[in-house]
Every structure is written in C-alpha cells, then in structure tokens.
Amino acid sequence: MTLGQSHSRQAKDRSLTAEQLEAFEKEFAARPANRLMQNAVTQTSVDDIALDRRIVTAADHSVSHHLDDWKVTNQKKSGRCWMFAGLNLLRVGAARELGVKDFEFSQNYVLWWDKFERANHFLESIVETSDRDVDDRTVAHLLGDPISDGGQWNMFVALVAKHGLVPKSAMPETDSSSATGPMNRALKSLLRRGARDLRRLAAEGPEAQRAHKHEVLAAVHRVLSIHLGTPPRQFLWQWRDKDQEFHRDGWLTPAEFAAAYVRIPLDEYVCLVHDPRESSPVGRTFTVEHLGNVVEAPPVVYLNVGMDLLKRLSVAAVVGGEPVWFGCDVGRMMRADLGLWDADLFDYEAVYDASFELDKAARLVHHETQMTHAMLFTGVDVVDGAPRRWRVENSWGDEKADKGFWTMNDSWFGEHVFEVAVRRSALPPELAAALDEPPIVLPAWDPMGALAD
Structure with missing residues (x-):
C-alpha cells in the first residue's frame, strides 16, 4: 500500500460515510420499538415517556422522623442555595429563641458581603498568578467565572464569622438579589x-x-450598593412572638445579632464529602x-469518607433533632412537579436502547457530575435502623412537592449526594484526628471545587 493509499484509508476510517448513514437508518427503521419511541418523543417530553410509573406509584412521602414545621424560602432567580440552606439551618434555633413560628435571616445581607469579599x-488570586500567561489553565479558570452566586459550607461560615447576620426586615430582598443576572454581568466585567x-x-x-x-473594589462597592442596598451597621430589633407578646432588644450590630440568635456552634461543623475517585483516598482532607470568598478565613477543607458514614451521621443528626x-x-433523576428524587426515576435506557452506565467515580472523572445545589435534610424514614427515604427542605418556593419540602429516596442519596456538614464531635476519633492533617491540594478546576447554586 502506498503512502497516498494509506492516508486515503485513514481518512475514510475517520469520516462519516454515506454507507454508514444508510446502514444506521435501515437499522433504526427495522425495529418497531424505535419508531414507537420516535412517535412518542416527538410529541411528548422524553421525561414523561421515561418516567418509571412504578417508582412514582410506590412513593410514600411520610417519614418516621420529621423536624420541619416552618415555611420554605425562595432563592428565586439566583444561585444562593448554599447560603439559603445555611441560613435555613440557623433559623431553626433563632425561631425558637424568638418564640416565633417562622423567621428568616436576611439573605440579601449575606449576598452583599459574599459578593464584596x-x-x-x-x-x-489574580495578583498571585500575575506572573503566569493569561492562557495558563489556572488563570483561564479564574477569568472564566470571576464572581458567581454559588458557594460552599465553609464559605457560608466565613461570612457569618466576619460579618454577622441581620433579620430579613433589616435588609430585605431587592429585585437584584432575587434575580442576580444583570448585577453579576456588571461585576464580571x-x-x-x-x-x-x-x-x-x-x-x-x-x-x-x-x-x-x-x-x-470601590467600583464593586458602588455596584453592590446600587443593586442590593447598603448593609446596616446596626438596627433596632423588636418583634412579636407567636403569643403576640411584644419584645425589643434595642439597637444591635450584625455581630451582636448573630451572637444572640445563632444557637449552634458553627465553628464545630466540618464538611464531609464522598469522592470515590481512586485519586481521592478515604480518611484524607482536601x-x-x-476556592473561597473571605481572604483571611480558614481554607475550604473537605474530609473524604465512605457513603455509609455520610448517611449514618446524617441520620443521627436528624433523629437527634x-x-x-x-x-x-x-438535576439528576429529579421530577420537579412531584418533588421526588430516585436513582432509577427515569428509564432512559429503555427509551433509547442505549446504555448510560457510569458509576459515581467515573462520572466525576469524565465531567458528567459535580455538586450543583445545597439544601437541608429535615426528616428521614428509618426502617430496621437504615434510612429508606429523606425529607428535604429546598429553597425553590412552596409551589411544588409538599409546600416546598421534597422527597429523596435513599437510592438517590448514594448516587448523587456529595457532601454534608456535621459536628466534628460526631466523627469517629481517627477521622476527627485526620482533620488536623495538612490537606491534599486539588487544582482550581477539580470538580470537588464546584459551587452549589
């Protein structure tokens, strides 16, 4: 075979040919199931076709341990789920302390400080990397998204520790806090x-x-203040409790308000992750x-643990109140109108006659998955000592699911949950000790650095 013939053969092997297309079309047309699915999916959403009715029918939304008796919040058109989830966790103790049924910290206040920090x-980071080429992978990653709405547990803790909190009445939502797109566009530029x-x-x-x-930063401050208002340095705090009794604490700073009404020790909480990649040893910190928001705050650190421990500690916390x-x-295997997650909720393989099998580690390695959203577990159904389903407080308003509280079957937890925040004291001694070891440093673009929004 001559060199020219070899190149011609290689080009033919690489290119799509008319013969291949004809063979694919004949193969598709030969199977009645393909034509049936084509007729169905061209007229109806593929999720409606693939939805496994057996799972929907079997879904029971009751749980043996149920904490929430409050209303859900709504992040609207913003990526603030991580701070909503954090504030929703803190508002439980604050509402009890205040003697009210429902209470919200100001999400707008935390958003302002997160953006500025x-x-x-x-x-x-730009100053630190300014000796590198602009197309260096780390520099390109930084420039790709200079400021987003998403975040992590440690970033939430850093904001509360430095800037405190205020009630929603002291810095209410604005149009831009509920729809951050135009503000973010200006900030990124x-x-x-x-x-x-x-x-x-x-x-x-x-x-x-x-x-x-x-x-x-002066220009950033102006943009934030125009869009979100000016964060209060102090405010007069007064309220009526659920028995209509009037209370007044007087003028408080955000730090004083947080000290009075944050009823859990935030500095005791640690972030556990389930990262099953071979490159991520269990029992090590990362x-x-x-990654972060407050420059002088402790770094964002994860402790990698097995999924069984992640579930066990989550069950213990919810059962403990x-x-x-x-x-x-x-977004994986999620049905929004039902407020339901299940690992096998949609049978796409039956629709397409194709395999989509990738385990959790392979999905991480091949950019098929990463953490995208943060919420709260507010209930769990325990049968014979094992979790069967979870009740979830979302921050997408009260129009779906059980007035905004969703149901997660335990099969979904194992496949698609990545991290939880728990008390350090709940860890086995060897894992608690591992938190004191220097963390393994992952590159800026690693999927474990994804921000929940």
Whole structure:
C-alpha cells in the first residue's frame, strides 16, 4: 500500500460515510420499538415517556422522623442555595429563641458581603498568578467565572464569622438579589477589566497592584450598593412572638445579632464529602486552589469518607433533632412537579436502547457530575435502623412537592449526594484526628471545587 493509499484509508476510517448513514437508518427503521419511541418523543417530553410509573406509584412521602414545621424560602432567580440552606439551618434555633413560628435571616445581607469579599478574593488570586500567561489553565479558570452566586459550607461560615447576620426586615430582598443576572454581568466585567490592569501592573510590584485593587473594589462597592442596598451597621430589633407578646432588644450590630440568635456552634461543623475517585483516598482532607470568598478565613477543607458514614451521621443528626446541610447534583433523576428524587426515576435506557452506565467515580472523572445545589435534610424514614427515604427542605418556593419540602429516596442519596456538614464531635476519633492533617491540594478546576447554586 502506498503512502497516498494509506492516508486515503485513514481518512475514510475517520469520516462519516454515506454507507454508514444508510446502514444506521435501515437499522433504526427495522425495529418497531424505535419508531414507537420516535412517535412518542416527538410529541411528548422524553421525561414523561421515561418516567418509571412504578417508582412514582410506590412513593410514600411520610417519614418516621420529621423536624420541619416552618415555611420554605425562595432563592428565586439566583444561585444562593448554599447560603439559603445555611441560613435555613440557623433559623431553626433563632425561631425558637424568638418564640416565633417562622423567621428568616436576611439573605440579601449575606449576598452583599459574599459578593464584596469574593471580589477581593478574586483580585488577590489574580495578583498571585500575575506572573503566569493569561492562557495558563489556572488563570483561564479564574477569568472564566470571576464572581458567581454559588458557594460552599465553609464559605457560608466565613461570612457569618466576619460579618454577622441581620433579620430579613433589616435588609430585605431587592429585585437584584432575587434575580442576580444583570448585577453579576456588571461585576464580571469590572473584575475582568481589573484583572487585565492588575496583570499589567505586575512589573511595578505588589504596592502598585493593590493600590489599583482598591479602585476596583470601590467600583464593586458602588455596584453592590446600587443593586442590593447598603448593609446596616446596626438596627433596632423588636418583634412579636407567636403569643403576640411584644419584645425589643434595642439597637444591635450584625455581630451582636448573630451572637444572640445563632444557637449552634458553627465553628464545630466540618464538611464531609464522598469522592470515590481512586485519586481521592478515604480518611484524607482536601482543599481546592483559589476556592473561597473571605481572604483571611480558614481554607475550604473537605474530609473524604465512605457513603455509609455520610448517611449514618446524617441520620443521627436528624433523629437527634437537627437538620443537616448537604450538597448534591440536584438535576439528576429529579421530577420537579412531584418533588421526588430516585436513582432509577427515569428509564432512559429503555427509551433509547442505549446504555448510560457510569458509576459515581467515573462520572466525576469524565465531567458528567459535580455538586450543583445545597439544601437541608429535615426528616428521614428509618426502617430496621437504615434510612429508606429523606425529607428535604429546598429553597425553590412552596409551589411544588409538599409546600416546598421534597422527597429523596435513599437510592438517590448514594448516587448523587456529595457532601454534608456535621459536628466534628460526631466523627469517629481517627477521622476527627485526620482533620488536623495538612490537606491534599486539588487544582482550581477539580470538580470537588464546584459551587452549589
């Protein structure tokens, strides 16, 4: 075979040919099931066709341990699930302390400080990497999304520790806190322009860079204040309890309010993850480069554990009377109108006559999954000592599921839940000790650095 013939053969092997297309079309047409599915899916949503009616029919939304007797919140058109879930966890104790049935901390207040702190965090990362080419993978990752709404448990704790909290009445929602797109667009443009200028100033040294950073942050402050309002430095706090008795605590700072009404020790909580990749040993801590919001806060650290322990500690917390903050890949096997998750909720293989099998580790490695959303476990159904289903407080309003409380079958937990926040004291001694070991540093683009939104 000549060189020319070899190249011709290779090109034919690589290219789609008319013969292949004809064979595929004949194969498709030869099977009545394919034509049946074509007729169905061209007229109806594929999820309606693939929905496994047996799972829907068998779904029972009752649970043996049920904590919530409050209303759900609504993050609306924003990616604030992680802070909503965190504030929803804290409001349980605050409502009891205040003697009210429903209470909300200001999500807008936390959003303002997260955006401002995160802008500073991004600009510091740009200064740190300003000696690298702009197409360096880490720099490209930073510039790809300078400031988003999503976050992690440790980032929530860092904001509360530094800036405190206020009630929703002291800094209510605005149009932009409920729909962050236009504000984020302006912030991203400001920060990318700032990144360009900071990189150009690298030759003049850190002093020149940080002087310019101050100018960028001043512009960020203006944008945030225009869109979200100005965070209160203090406010007059008074309320009526569920018995209509009037109370007044007087003028409080956000730090004083948090100290009075956050009833759980946030600094005791640790983040456990289930990362089954071969490169991620169980019992080790991990952190991700350039992940965070508050520059001086402790780094975002995860402890990798087995799924059985993740479930066991979550069950123990809920049975013990405390909701659990968790992160997951929310859109998998989810039926929104039913408020239901199950690992086998949709039978796509039957529709397409194709295998979609990838285990959790392979999905992480091949970019098929990552954490996308954070919520609260507020109930669990325990049968013979094992969880069967979970009750979930979502932050998508009260129009779906049980007035906004969803049902997660335990099969889904194992496949699509990635992390939970629990008390360090609940860990076995060897894992508690592992938290003190230096973490393995993952690159900025690792899927375990994904932000829940």
